[in-house]
Amino acid sequence: MAEIGIIGLGAMGLASAWAAVRAGASVIGFDRFSAGHERGSSHGESRMIRRIYSEGALYNALLDRAYDLWAALEADAGERLFVKTGGMDAGIAGSAFMAEALSSAETSGQAYDVLDAASLRRRYPALAVPDDVMAIFAPGSGYLLSDAANAAMARLAEAGGADLYWDCPVKRIDRTNGGFRIHAADGNYDADHVILAAGPWVGEFDGDLDRALTVERQVVGLFDGPDDMPPFQRVLADGRRIYALPNGPGGRWKLGVYHHRKQRGPDYRETLPVDAADRALLADALGEVLQDCPPPDAFEVCRFTNTADHRFILDTAEDGRVLVxxxxxxxxxxxxxxxxxxxxxxxxxxxxxYLSPFSLARQTKL
Structure with a gap:
């Protein structure tokens, strides 16, 4: 019997596996797809990491710990996984978004600069900057090499004794007197504890989670981007929130619009092909924030799994399963x-x- 069984081996499941072996626990993990698959929320060459978090100060402690652990992962893996470039939150001066971003900067304890439109144009000529836009620049921000980081966590977990089973769907999980029985495609496995981290499919294993979460299709576009530009996100006057970052080294960038086409529901667990509406939406968004860049010429599809207030769920269910x-x-x-x-x-x-802001009870009440 393993001490910890993990359902879902995207970033959260792999991070749990790596943490568990560091804690000295025996681990089994399962994913319904192959390693490095593109059916969840964790694939792709890069992900943005922002040292000042405009979503609010409630994330600061979690972010501080994440930075420490990304450094530990780099050291253990012997490879660079975090590219420190600085990064920006930009929006209309005086808007609620920028007020929250400034408040987060002031309470973060991190270095930052406040840039007006003229300063932005001087520093980053590739940006399209209306006169009423401002930004907060955080030198500690940058991007993570996400595919490489996922592979590193899997490798280190297995080196620490974890058994990771890919292409092995879990059909159900039963509570037993001694823990849990995991009914997988290739047989039954027992574990003292279970961590549910199955991304868009996590609701299949817990009714409360299923009611609290909504799967949403998200598409990003890849394009030849600017030189000497940090990752950034910008909220437009019409409310669209656009993010752009290098897609790893080499001059390619990726860009997306949060909540893209608002395509939500269980049908969007599956990958729908990119169509003309996706391409037009992303080309238009690119023109809003960057000048003289060609439109996206390649695309990636992933999934958001949203709560009502877009916070996380990190909690323990009544039967003892950990919900992620x-x-x-x-x-x-x-x-x-x-x-x-x-x-x-x-x-x-x-x-x-502190995990109270991420409770399941909070989401079921919204």
């Missing part, structure tokens, strides 16, 4: 801290970070 949601489209940067907290919950230990 796929984090509403902004969780990747927190993955090692979330994995560590999930393992602490599973083992009955006190997490290093």
């Amino acid at each position: 949601s796929a984090c509403s489209g902004h969780g990747y940067k927190f993955a090692p801290a979330i994995g560590e907290a999930a393992v602490a919950l599973a083992l009955g230990e006190a997490p290093r970070v």
Whole structure:
């Protein structure tokens, strides 16, 4: 019998596996698809990491711990996984978004600069900057090499003794007197504790989670981007929130619009092909924020798994299973801290970070 069984081996599941072996626990993990698949929320060459988090100060402790653990992962893996470039939150001066971003900067304890439109144009000529736009620049931000990081977590977990079963769907999980029985495609497995981190499919294993989460299709476009530009997100006057970042080294960039076409529901667990509407939406968004860049010429499809208020769920169910949601489209940067907290919950230990803002009960009341 393993001490911890993990259902879902995207970023959150792999981070949990890596954390569990560091804690000395025996681990089994399952994913319904092959390693490195593109059917969830964790694939792709890069993900943005923002040292100042405009979503609010409630994320600061989790973010601080994540930065420590990304550095630990780099050291253990012996490879660079975090590219520090600085990064920006931009929007209309005086808007609610920028007020929250500034408040987060002031409470973060991190270095930052406030840039007006003229300063932005001087510093980053490739940006399209209306006169009423401002930005907060955080030098500690950058991007993560996500595919490489996922592979590193899997490799280190297995080196620590974890058994990871790919292409092995879990059909159901039963509570037993001694823990849990995991009914997988190739047989039954027993574990003292279970961490549910199945992304868009996590609701199949827990009715409360299923009611609290909504799967959403998200598409990003890849294009030849500017030189000497940090990752950024910008909220337009019409409310669209656009993000852009390097797609790893080499001059290619990726761009997306949060909540893309608002295509939501269980049907969007599956990958629908990119169509003309996707391409037009992303080309238009690119023109809003960057000048003189060619339109996207390649595309990736992933999934957001959203809560009502776009926070995470990181909690323990009544039967003892640890519940990890796929984090509403902004969780990747927190993955090692979330994995560590999930393992602490599973083992009955006190997490290093405050988790009340991420309770399941909060979401079921919204």
